[in-house]
Amino acid sequence: MAPGLSASPPAVLLLLSLLGLAAAGKLLVVPADGSHWLSMRELLNMLQQKGHEVVVVAPEVTLHIKPSKNFVMKMYPVPYTQEDLKKQFQAFFHFSFEQGSFLERFVKAYHGIKRITYLGVSSCGHLLQNKELIRYLEESKFDAVLTDPVLLCGAILAKHLSLPSVYFLRGIPCGLDFDATQCPRPPSYVPRGFTQFTDHMTFFQRVKNLLHDIPDIFLCDFAFEPYSKLASEFLQQDVAVQDLLRQASVWLMRSDFVLEYPRPLMPNIIPIGGVNCAHKELPQEFEAMVNASGEHGIVVFSLGSMVSEIPMKKAMEIAEGLGAVPQTVLWRYTGKAPPNLPKNVKLVKWLPQNDLLAHPKTRAFITHGGSHGVYEGICNAVPMVLMPLFGDQMDNAKRVESRGAGLTLNILEMTSTDISNALKAVINDKKYKENIQRLSDLHLDRPIHPLDLAVHWVEFVMRHKGAPHLRPAAHDLNWVQYHSLDVIAFLAAVTLLFLFISFKCCLCCCCRCCCKKGRTGKATKAKSH
Amino acid sequence: MAPGLSASPPAVLLLLSLLGLAAAGKLLVVPADGSHWLSMRELLNMLQQKGHEVVVVAPEVTLHIKPSKNFVMKMYPVPYTQEDLKKQFQAFFHFSFEQGSFLERFVKAYHGIKRITYLGVSSCGHLLQNKELIRYLEESKFDAVLTDPVLLCGAILAKHLSLPSVYFLRGIPCGLDFDATQCPRPPSYVPRGFTQFTDHMTFFQRVKNLLHDIPDIFLCDFAFEPYSKLASEFLQQDVAVQDLLRQASVWLMRSDFVLEYPRPLMPNIIPIGGVNCAHKELPQEFEAMVNASGEHGIVVFSLGSMVSEIPMKKAMEIAEGLGAVPQTVLWRYTGKAPPNLPKNVKLVKWLPQNDLLAHPKTRAFITHGGSHGVYEGICNAVPMVLMPLFGDQMDNAKRVESRGAGLTLNILEMTSTDISNALKAVINDKKYKENIQRLSDLHLDRPIHPLDLAVHWVEFVMRHKGAPHLRPAAHDLNWVQYHSLDVIAFLAAVTLLFLFISFKCCLCCCCRCCCKKGRTGKATKAKSH
Known part of the structure; x- marks a missing residue:
């Protein structure tokens, strides 16, 4: 066998495909x-x-x-x-x-x-x-x-x-x-x-x-x-x-x-x-930001392309929480900058999320738990802090958390301490990185x-x-047929009919026996008289 | 994006793999x-x-x-x-x-x-x-x-x-x-x-x-x-x-x-x-046999590697049936040759089944319906005459037949005429070739x-x-849990309990109403006296 050739699409198709x-x-x-x-x-x-x-x-x-x-x-x-x-x-x-x-x-x-x-x-x-x-x-x-x-x-x-x-x-x-x-x-x-x-x-x-x-x-x-x-x-x-x-x-x-x-x-x-x-090259400006982060690396933070602004009180809480970690935080945010924005937090109108996550200096990913973001976190093996907002995001967050690859925060109830604690945990506790790395290895090991x-x-x-x-x-099939309910009803009816007939037959036999016994008894009694 | 690279396994892995x-x-x-x-x-x-x-x-x-x-x-x-x-x-x-x-x-x-x-x-x-x-x-x-x-x-x-x-x-x-x-x-x-x-x-x-x-x-x-x-x-x-x-x-x-x-x-x-x-090259001796078959081409016939001999009467019936078609039949058979073997039938101890089926001169495939053979028939788009013997072969034959890609014969009851008729049908009636070609096209169009x-x-x-x-x-989960029978029983019990309590409450209310009415009635009656 010539497996290299045989186990591939027919050579002609391959050639045509290559030639467009x-x-x-x-x-x-x-x-x-x-x-x-x-x-x-x-x-x-x-x-x-x-x-x-x-x-x-x-x-x-x-x-x-x-x-x-x-x-x-x-x-x-x-x-x-x-x-x-x-x-x-x-x-x-x-x-x-x-x-x-x-x-x-x-x-x-x-x-x-x-x-x-x-x-x-x-x-x-x-x-x-x-x-x-x-x-x-x-x-x-x-x-x-x-x-x-x-x-x-x-x-x-x-x-x-x-x-x-x-x-x-x-x-x-x-x-x-x-x-x-x-x-x-x-x-x-x-x-x-x-x-x-x-x-x-x-x-x-x-x-x-x-x-x-x-x-x-x-x-x-x-x-x-x-x-x-x-x-x-x-x-x-x-x-x-x-x-x-x-x-x-x-x-x-x-x-x-x-x-x-x-x-x-x-x-x-x-x-x-x-x-x-799929990765593109990281734009120069972001490469520079990442390189400037030093030994602590960066945290990527985005609540998705659909959320442009969050209430100022919440934004300030988040900013305070982010200020408590030594990492540089790149925060994609198009709303008004919170006045307490710490030095280590850089607000950007847009960021190349997947390519930033792929950078070896990225330590954590703060995400709303949208499926795109979560898969990018998995592809690049970056532990996550999840702040789900609506739709399937709560379920996605739960799935990541149940795999030990991230921590979920309730966006309504979280305090700045909760944010910094969660961030420190996923960055410093090795198990989060190990778990997301395992998921990533499994995810990327695919035939196509x-x-x-x-x-x-x-x-x-x-x-x-x-x-x-x-x-x-x-x-x-209709619903009844799909669930075989008509078949089950038919079999139940046949079984009941069979039981009923058997019961009737037994009853009949017993009656006849009793009658016969009765008659024989009477006859014997009559004879004995 | 550079899709050629991005949508493939990581370059390092690819390189390692290429280098073994x-x-x-x-x-x-x-x-x-x-x-x-x-x-x-x-x-x-x-x-x-x-x-x-x-x-x-x-x-x-x-x-x-x-x-x-x-x-x-x-x-x-x-x-x-x-x-x-x-x-x-x-x-x-x-x-x-x-x-x-x-x-x-x-x-x-x-x-x-x-x-x-x-x-x-x-x-x-x-x-x-x-x-x-x-x-x-x-x-x-x-x-x-x-x-x-x-x-x-x-x-x-x-x-x-x-x-x-x-x-x-x-x-x-x-x-x-x-x-x-x-x-x-x-x-x-x-x-x-x-x-x-x-x-x-x-x-x-x-x-x-x-x-x-x-x-x-x-x-x-x-x-x-x-x-x-x-x-x-x-x-x-x-x-x-x-x-x-x-x-x-x-x-x-x-x-x-x-x-x-x-x-x-x-x-x-x-x-x-x-x-x-997967295909190998067709050995010279078989290439020669196929080329010698002329315009009518060949029929490949095998009852699988496990059946070495069949009763002589059956073998003679089959031989007679095969003699009625103009194709050369290559019959993999290790038993005693039937004495009525027609000229167009060549007995061989072994044949490269998949590679013969791939030859453009192959017109039909007579098979016992083993899964290997059936898939080879599909891969190579060769219409089939199926003679299932045991195991899953009857089901395989039925599947091929239900797709209009072959005809099934009962090995015990078939006559030589049945064999030749079935063979002529799958070779001459275009629908069999069209159907198996369609199955083959779908089967071979795969990403890997x-x-x-x-x-x-x-x-x-x-x-x-x-x-x-x-x-x-x-x-x-155990069987009861998997089928949610415990949950259904619990819900049924709760529903029954609810209905029972509701019924009792209603009954109680009715009773009280009636009693009150009764007492009021009596009182009224007593008063009216």
Whole structure:
């Protein structure tokens, strides 16, 4: 055998690929804005480099989605302004810093998400009504749709254009992704989202975890049902949310089992956690800052691209806490600088987070626990102090903490001492570095980089017009059939019938015996007389 | 970004690997004999080429396991001869050609498997009693064990040596592999082994599929329980079959969803179907035979490496059937040549099956439906005529047939006309070639060759002393907890208690109301008097 050659793709394909002659495709991309866009953009850049034509459809008003030389950008007008958009997001993120009872905070979060959802739905409605753009899409002969299903507009377009789709996502709340992929998730060891449970639960945690499925059935309706209405109107047929979700050929999930708890997967779920960890060169100014930090090194601090400002009182508390460590802290912050900013803290409007984390002088990472940041922390083996704000960040923080690779602080209750203590602990207590190093080693030891894997599966769906061989037959069963309830009912009925007939037969036999005995007894008695 | 570099393993590792300097490990291999060995051998060759020291432990008497320059072979004496071994296997395979009622055939199969199991258990017992060899293994400081868990001797050694293990397998009967990996398999769409159902079942097939789990609970005991006894004696502790199976870090499953029906997988189950499809060069004599076949091309015919002879009557029927097609048939057969052998049929003692199937002149493949052969048929896009004999071969044949890529014949009932008709159909009806080509295209379009994937995961387990991050917490739950039956019982009790108290309260209120009314009524009555 010549394994070097044999165990690789056919030589002809390899040659074509190297020459850039492998069949190039045309991909329609309907992204979600915000941090979701950032890792998807990396994938689009790779796809463009492989010779594919990438067309991104996005509203004219966005937070992060901007035109690029790497793809064709098709923008459509929406009835809100950049100011409206920023205001809604700022209001939403601001509530993370507000004290209040659970109910108050829940209601605020609900209204915040509802307002942001409204913007998404409004944007989608304007896209679907934009006849010129829709005609262009219909005439463009795409091979597939790549979309983030946290907004269902891409799924509606895929259905309208009869195109296979690839979903690129972190997850969908309320277990909608599990339902849509028909992926089992036993409540006994698969913790539900937003519970902050690990995979090892106490009895009462398991009770709560199971009960968590009940509100899930309708809790996300307010965020997803409007798309069902839009789709039904646009496609002129009844379309449920699950109809839109289930059509995906492949689900590229930004998760990895060094962070997630091991659980079943379906064959068309491809974990690509760490897809965002590709390195660029560190800009000179940052290299200089890091080198100037001396033997103590640096701490990287960012609450994510979506949080621009935090309340001044909180900012001052944080500044005080950061002042108590000998490390230089690079803090990405666009708000007003707190007046007590210590000398060792440098405020920057933007920082190359992943490349800074990769620097050997980086000692710790203070993060809000967004999945991108957490995976960058893992890729670069930097222990974390987590200050989760909303969404899946509490769960991410819990996962890092349960692995002994970081410490979580409650952003509302933490004091400056808590911050400095946590920071000192993750920097000075060796176990945090050892644990994150172990996770990092496991995470990076993979047969193929997650970005290459994502490219492969998008190309696969483009080449084969889907991935029907990965679609489980469970999609063709209703809920009763899937859970074999009809079979169980049938078997129970047969068993009961059998028992009933057996009982009746026994009764009959006993009766006959008794009667016979009775008669014989009587006869004997009569005879004896 | 510089994706070419960034999206690849760290440059240093790559360099070390290219220079052959990456940390080499020491692997203990405990293989299963027969066709199982053939694909595992390919993996061992690759591991040796990557610089690892491979030690294979096998009995002195084997069918296919032979020493090689690529690994150290440690053989141990067993109390049976080569003749005994061959006789038992021949007797077992011979029964496939014998007519009889279902019960007769079942009993024969049971006794056949029991006799073969006895040989395996006897061999394992002699290995464990071989103090010198065990001492050598204890002192050898292996990094991991690679074994085929269809025989549990490797698993016992892994437990004794406290080594992480990788299982390399097609599957284990009676769903033992699903239980051991805690992999869900809803009976509504995951057909059980030996049922020949597809993933789309009728109601009564679903009933049968669900009921199939009941005999499975104890049906395989006779083949696996003896290992539990051996392990308990050797390890001086109670060891159940599932204790041995569950310790595996990674399960390399020789399956792929172009053949298997899509179903849930656990993170430590790595599908490597097609691992045996690496090509070598076709030997000159076979190249000459193929070229001499003219425009009609050839048919490759083999009933597998384990079947050496078939009854003469059956052989003559087959020969007659093969004579009716214009193709040259290369028939791998070691038995006595049938006297009616047609001119177009060439009997050979051995044939390079995969490389012949890869030849563009190959029109069809007649196979017993063993998983190796079926995957070779898929890799090379050759339509198949399947003559399943035993084990998973009936299921494999059904899978190929349900994909429209081949036709199945009943080896007991088929006539020479059936054979020639089936052969003509798969060769001349274009749909068979189109379907197998589609399966082949999907199967070969993968980000990494299954052999490289298998090598990666063996090395991963060697490097990290296991893969604990892929072990689901389900292993730490008992059956009641896993299915949340305790939680459901608790919730039901709470609900009933709540209803009971509510009912009692209502009753109490009603009573009081009635009493009051009664008293008021009486008082009114009394007053009115």
